[in-house]
Amino acid sequence: MAGPIDLEHLPQLLPGVRLRYDHRTSRYLLLSPERGLLLNESAAAIARRCDGRRRVSDIVSELVRDGVPVGRAEADIRELLGQFSERGLVRLRTAP
């Protein structure tokens, strides 16, 4: 069971999960076995940063630097990581 999202978590897309730009819709698809999720711009900005090196708090800072209001950035990340983790697309580790 994935627990709640922590600011110290290091989210990482699982093996076999990757982003692909979709020229037809001008959006990003998150591809995984048998599935493709069409992401909106803010979801893609978060998914792109789930590399296992950035902490959730780092991602929040980067989004804020790109002009997303602080409260919204954190709420967006929590919601999206919750959904990704429920669907088995992302792993939420904490630093060793």
Next chain:
Amino acid sequence: MSSAPEVAEGAPRPFTLVAELTYRCPLRCAYCSNPVTTSQRSTELGVHDWQRVIGEAEALGVVHVHFTGGEPLLHGQLETLVASARSADLYVNLITSGVPLSRARLASLCDAGLEHVQLSFQAATPELGRHIAGLDALEQKLRVAGWVRELGMALTVNVVLHRQNAHELPALLRLAEGLHPSRIEIANAQYLGWALKNRAGLLPSAAQLEQARKLVAETRERLRGEIDILFVLPDYHAGRARACMQGWAQRYLIVTPDGLLLPCQAARDLADLQFDDVRSAPLAELWAKSPALQRFRGDSWLPQPCRACDERHRDFGGCRCQAFQLTGDESAADPACRLTPAHELVLSARRQAERPVGVEPLVLRGPPGNAG
């Protein structure tokens, strides 16, 4: 993608190319989805044909390719095709028995761009594996599953469920869980093709199915967030039609070893339709205009009672192959639906399944023709 070909107005966007590289297979599963009659219509596709199909499919909007068969590992140039698909930025899946595979070959497929392996398990015991597939390959499959994970690819464990292995489901789920896959698919056999020949020996009783459904639901809840578990009912027990292939010629392109463009893997057994050869025209043109694909595309062809039913937007009229195989008419309503006139055919098969469960003879899939 910059030079996307012209697609006829309204032709839907396909997302998945199912590339059946060969009908040959070391297993002879009694429910094989390959056609029952595999008489070859022309020579098999060469590597350049496949590469063209892959590139043109991507240009049509496809993002997933499934290399399957038969056993796709028996195709000598699978590595080349995997590399071509990956360089077209397709998500590359391999659907395999895992039987003719070494770690070195899997590593070279991984290097070529393979991302996901779907590995089939027929049974949790050697005897039952031999009974269902003519061969026990359990130990080999367990090794392959380990290699897939070591190499960092996604793994799906696939089990086709039916009357004769349902009692092994608890063991199969334990075994699958121990392999730490991303996904487990417990898919009931659908009674088309070889499985229809073996329907009496394969169709589960209602009690077997209920037990399986319950066990899968409990396991899914326990593993939520770790392993994604899928359970597919047999159409015969669903009471309604399945959205077969998400609609005829809507989302999936299937290409056979000898080059036919099909809307689903079983459609070749439909007697009255002439499917086109991918070598005869650009893929975009066939996808948009092939008369066999246009025949059941959309909902203007729907018979009653589907035509007036709200479910048509969800099930698209169900499975054409099932309608044909049960009623002899591929444009009939899918008898899986309880609202259709031929539903009694399904109910009577279900009544016959309500007898004591035990080992019963199965007709194993015969050798393919020379179609690959």
